[in-house]
Amino acid sequence: MGKKVFGVDVGGTSVKLGMFEGDGTLIEKWSIPTRTEEDGKHVLPDIAEAIKAKMAEKSCLAEDVFGVGIGLPGPVDDDGVINKAVNLGWDRVFNVSKELSGHLGGIKVRAGNDANVAALGEAWAGSGKGYNNIVMVTLGTGIGGGIVVDGNIYAGVTGSAGEIGHIHISDEPIEACNCGNCGCLEQFGSATGIVRLLKKELESSDDDSIMRTAPLNAKDMWEAVKKGDALATRVAEKFGAYLGKGLAVIANIINPELFIIGGGVSMSGDVILPFITKNFDKYVFHACKEVKFVRSVLGNDGGIYGAAKLVM
Amino acid sequence: MGKKVFGVDVGGTSVKLGMFEGDGTLIEKWSIPTRTEEDGKHVLPDIAEAIKAKMAEKSCLAEDVFGVGIGLPGPVDDDGVINKAVNLGWDRVFNVSKELSGHLGGIKVRAGNDANVAALGEAWAGSGKGYNNIVMVTLGTGIGGGIVVDGNIYAGVTGSAGEIGHIHISDEPIEACNCGNCGCLEQFGSATGIVRLLKKELESSDDDSIMRTAPLNAKDMWEAVKKGDALATRVAEKFGAYLGKGLAVIANIINPELFIIGGGVSMSGDVILPFITKNFDKYVFHACKEVKFVRSVLGNDGGIYGAAKLVM
Numbered sequence: 001m002g003k004k005v006f007g008v009d010v011g012g013t014s015v016k017l018g019m020f021e022g023d024g025t026l027i028e029k030w031s032i033p034t035r036t037e038e039d040g041k042h043v044l045p046d047i048a049e050a051i052k053a054k055m056a057e058k059s060c061l062a063e064d065v066f067g068v069g070i071g072l073p074g075p076v077d078d079d080g081v082i083n084k085a086v087n088l089g090w091d092r093v094f095n096v097s098k099e100l101s102g103h104l105g106g107i108k109v110r111a112g113n114d115a116n117v118a119a120l121g122e123a124w125a126g127s128g129k130g131y132n133n134i135v136m137v138t139l140g141t142g143i144g145g146g147i148v149v150d151g152n153i154y155a156g157v158t159g160s161a162g163e164i165g166h167i168h169i170s171d172e173p174i175e176a177c178n179c180g181n182c183g184c185l186e187q188f189g190s191a192t193g194i195v196r197l198l199k200k201e202l203e204s205s206d207d208d209s210i211m212r213t214a215p216l217n218a219k220d221m222w223e224a225v226k227k228g229d230a231l232a233t234r235v236a237e238k239f240g241a242y243l244g245k246g247l248a249v250i251a252n253i254i255n256p257e258l259f260i261i262g263g264g265v266s267m268s269g270d271v272i273l274p275f276i277t278k279n280f281d282k283y284v285f286h287a288c289k290e291v292k293f294v295r296s297v298l299g300n301d302g303g304i305y306g307a308a309k310l311v312m
Numbered sequence: 313m314g315k316k317v318f319g320v321d322v323g324g325t326s327v328k329l330g331m332f333e334g335d336g337t338l339i340e341k342w343s344i345p346t347r348t349e350e351d352g353k354h355v356l357p358d359i360a361e362a363i364k365a366k367m368a369e370k371s372c373l374a375e376d377v378f379g380v381g382i383g384l385p386g387p388v389d390d391d392g393v394i395n396k397a398v399n400l401g402w403d404r405v406f407n408v409s410k411e412l413s414g415h416l417g418g419i420k421v422r423a424g425n426d427a428n429v430a431a432l433g434e435a436w437a438g439s440g441k442g443y444n445n446i447v448m449v450t451l452g453t454g455i456g457g458g459i460v461v462d463g464n465i466y467a468g469v470t471g472s473a474g475e476i477g478h479i480h481i482s483d484e485p486i487e488a489c490n491c492g493n494c495g496c497l498e499q500f501g502s503a504t505g506i507v508r509l510l511k512k513e514l515e516s517s518d519d520d521s522i523m524r525t526a527p528l529n530a531k532d533m534w535e536a537v538k539k540g541d542a543l544a545t546r547v548a549e550k551f552g553a554y555l556g557k558g559l560a561v562i563a564n565i566i567n568p569e570l571f572i573i574g575g576g577v578s579m580s581g582d583v584i585l586p587f588i589t590k591n592f593d594k595y596v597f598h599a600c601k602e603v604k605f606v607r608s609v610l611g612n613d614g615g616i617y618g619a620a621k622l623v624m
Binding site for chain 1: 387395444445457459461466467468469470471472473474475476478479480482483491492493557560561562564565566567568569594595597598599600602603
């Protein structure tokens with residue numbers, strides 16, 4: 001049999017795993033729960049057990065495995081050292097690659113930050129195919145970012161490049177962000193940010209709107225926009241103003257070829273894109289203007305693809 | 313004789329040239345005027361003549377020259393194609409490297425954007441020695457930026473990465489920037505920006521100040537700060553707030569090891585740094601916080617050093 005590769009995407013609730021052929025074809029994907037109790041000490045052994053069980057099931061020997069890639073919710077340096085991952089209960093600095101490799105009898109492991117790894121997956125096997133200079137923007141509960149240049153993750157000096165959710169975008173008075181600062185992009189441009197903008201719009205206006213009775217979440221807001229709801233459309237405009245302004249700043253600095261918009265908010269469809277690009281065009285420097293916007297195609301699988309690519 | 317290298321830094325008024333040993337030792341530097349008339353058609357032939365005259369003077373043959381590097385005030389791609397340079401009268405898109413090489417009988421030429429090339433010079437032979445991940449910030453009439461990663465310029469997909477002067481930093485009502493947008497970082501954080509902030513402060517306050525009679529420029533403003541002038545110090549605080557906020561955004565995206573502050577404003581000395589870093593600390597994401605701030609040491613020579621390094 002040809003060499004196999006495993007890609008692992010570790011989240012705070014579940015760990016997604018994928019077994020791939022050496023050419024990147026997905027053989028099978030599955031998931032296990034993330035056991036964060038006892039300072040997350042079970043996380044890596046559980047992952048190793050899951051991989052070993054799958055290898056046994058497929059009659060795959062250690063020498064048939066090229067390696068294991070893993071994406072983690074924290075800053076990871078080039079050597080695989082993670083500097084804490086609060087969502088996993090990890091309050092320590094240690095080498096994830098070495099530790100997981102130890103649990104796997106020495107199989108090669110490479111680790112990266114989850115947002116960066118998802119960007120790599122999308123660049124390699126998703127919307128970014130054929131582009132060399134990509135910024136992936138994940139619009140979920142927060143906003144994550146990953147930069148891929150010439151097929152490699154650009155991680156920065158401590159593995160924290162692409163922390164675009166926390167760029168300061170507004171001086172308006174607002175409650176503090178989870179990071180402790182105020183006016184961060186993710187306070188306006190994430191799913192949570194959309195709900196914040198929506199509540200404010202509902203309070204400050206007496207207009208009729210689908211959103212007066214619909215559940216207050218980003219998904220229903222975009223459905224209302226699709227139906228032509230005026231209040232929801234005003235919220236979409238505001239969301240787009242913050243995000244377009246933020247992505248223009250990123251374009252001026254990075255000068256990418258492509259922005260890939262992923263995460264839960266992107267699942268609402270292409271309806272979100274013009275609200276972003278209209279404002280992007282307004283704020284970007286002319287020489288950095290030629291950049292395409294597309295949505296993620298791999299969705300939640302970006303992480304396992306990117307993790308697999310990490311070790312190839 | 314060992315192989316020689318020439319570094320050329322082209323500005324709108326003068327062209328600086330340097331002749332270097334292959335190990336990077338500067339042999340001699342000089343400058344010639346930039347003749348921008350007739351659509352700048354004399355610029356490259358003049359540079360070629362200056363290099364050939366220096367070669368003759370030093371009895372240096374074409375085979376003794378490893379190559380010529382050149383920094384230009386416009387976006388330049390990896391192949392040496394420049395997309396206009398208004399300050400040189402160039403309203404066309406053409407391959408500078410090939411054209412200059414033609415004027416030099418085929419000597420190898422490599423070209424780059426001047427801000428990027430200056431960053432490379434500073435990274436290689438100046439304040440950035442020993443650092444791998446650098447953002448150089450040039451505070452002059454405007455604000456330029458250059459990013460150097462692992463000893464190479466990060467130029468972006470169209471050679472326009474690091475256009476940090478035009479990141480949107482403020483929604484305050486203000487006249488348009490030269491780029492056509494409003495609220496660009498260079499409208500507040502450049503030498504011109506300092507004068508703007510200073511005028512505003514002088515108009516909005518009746519306080520005594522050295523700046524009531526001193527020339528209204530950035531240099532005199534910083535001299536007043538050094539003398540403890542309260543009004544000038546308030547201006548310095550405002551300058552630092554805009555610039556610190558802007559550099560925090562850059563740090564969140566790029567996660568650099570080092571910021572090098574260059575350009576005319578940096579000549580006023582280390583007095584400028586705390587005003588920047590205090591505000592940087594306030595806005596940066598915690599994981600991107602560990603970055604050093606230093607001033608440029610090469611000053612106006614950064615361009616010729618970087619250009620020489622480009623071709624080495």
